[in-house]
Amino acid sequence: MADILANRLGIDPSFVDLDGFEQERDMWLAGWSFDRVLTEPKEANQYLNELQSETNSFIVHDGEKVSLKVFAPPAPWQEVEEWTDRTILEGSFSLKSGSRESFYNRIVVYYDYDESGGDREENFESAIIAVDAASQDRSEWAEVSTRVIKSRWMRSLAFSQPEGISGLRVYHVSKGNGSGEGTLFYDGTAKTLSWMAPGGLQGEPVRLSQDGKYQVFDADRNRYIRVIAAISELPYSDASAPVLITGGKGETHAAALAQKLLNRFRDPVATASFEIDMNSIAFMNRFIKPSDLKDCTTGEACGMGMTGWVRNRLMLTSVRPDFSTHKVSIEAVETKMHRRYAFIAASGQNDYGEASGKERAYGFVGGAGNSTGGEDGYYIW
Structure with missing residues (x-):
């Protein structure tokens, strides 16, 4: 994707966060290698949109550089800022249910594209279907909502x-x-x-x-x-x-993508809109930007069956500063990243009971009920 930005769209490489692209690739997309021969010129944006959809990632422009963010939990060494009712300006918070726009309990990923130029189901030789039967039951949502991904890059x-x-x-x-x-x-x-x-x-x-x-x-x-x-x-x-x-790894990639999307969207995902003071526009010596993760604790998120949020992890989708009012308008979406995620530790590290705080940033094999040292254990993302 960085190559398309620089060589197809002509963006000066100094305006592309190449190190950030490599870090996200190595951290979350290791082993995701797509080989495809492009047979006719198309808009570079089309290829970028396809690749973002198929890797569950986002290209972000923060006003300074173009960067990449994969939809994934923060790395163990990355701190996530908590926003509370002290951060959110009074009277600015609104919440919108995602029961229609962001609810899918059946994911279909078509892959092995035949390169015919068509876009019908028969132009794809393989498909993976991930289903959450429980959410389709009458005891939950009593409906089937399907999201379809047509991958032109994943191949068997x-x-x-x-x-x-x-x-x-x-x-x-x-x-x-x-x-x-x-x-x-x-x-x-x-x-x-x-x-x-x-x-x-x-x-x-x-x-x-x-x-x-x-x-x-x-x-x-x-x-x-x-x-x-x-x-x-x-x-x-x-x-x-x-x-x-x-x-190839087409089936593996398609199954992983389908399961990640199902885990995220099997329950309706709410979107939030609110304002913060301009003094909160930076964290860890950089300006906040779309795709940043924030933990939100607020009593304003009541209604729709909610009594409020406690460290509900959100991904920012829009950050709009208004210097005339000294406010920043924020839009964000729930991530459903409620569990504890980490990278697997290297061989020879201390068991959980003896591990230091730094070592506990890595994953440990849990016991019954995924309990690790009496705490909730780590989960595979």
Whole structure:
């Protein structure tokens, strides 16, 4: 995403928080690697929106630099400021139920996009569905509310390029190919291309008549490959090239995203609007910005079945200072981060009872009921 901002949108790298991008990536998206061949120019914003949706992250501009924030708990070493009724200006607090706008108890993530240019369900070869049956029951919400994510970046298969045939670039292999080594065959006289999937049979040749995109099938037409051909660069003689297809992490990524969204939205998520004094606009030597986390304790959050909030963790979605009134207008959304989260500690660290406060910032294996040293234990995010 940082590359798109700098090289596609032309934003000066000095205005992009590259260190922050790397920290969020390494902390929360380790192992999330997407490989995709882009076959036609589109708005850079479209790619950014897709990647944000599929990684549950946000690109934020705070007036100084563009940064990235993954929707995740604070790291163990990050302090979260608490805002109370002393922080919130009297009479400014309002609360809106999210029972319609932010309530989903069924999440569908489509992935393995076929790169056809379409956006229908049949253009995706795989899907993961996460369901919270309890919230659909009559005893709770008695309804099904579905959120759909159509991922163009998550893939079950990765593939190599056909180095032995110049002028060709693979941009999609169907899930039906499976893993293994397939082969592309080019007939230099007839100018045709054919495909044999791993362990399959060579399919019918396709004539390459002009620059562009082609779909080439194995004898089993569920096993196909899509390529871009540059006619002037193709070989003059016959050629063949292996395409190594390996397993990707598409299913793992899709399942993780679906479960995180379900955990967050299975109950309605409320949004809050209020004002704070300008003197509260900074914390830990920097200005607050959208995507910051705050713990909110206020008796103003009553109604809608609530008696008030005690350290309810919010994510700021809008921060609008008004220097003429010396006030800052805040909009925020509940995160549902009610539990205790941490990174797993390195091997050899003290058990929980003997661990220092610094060491307890890391995760420990809990006992019955996830109890750790008599306290609520740590949970996997």
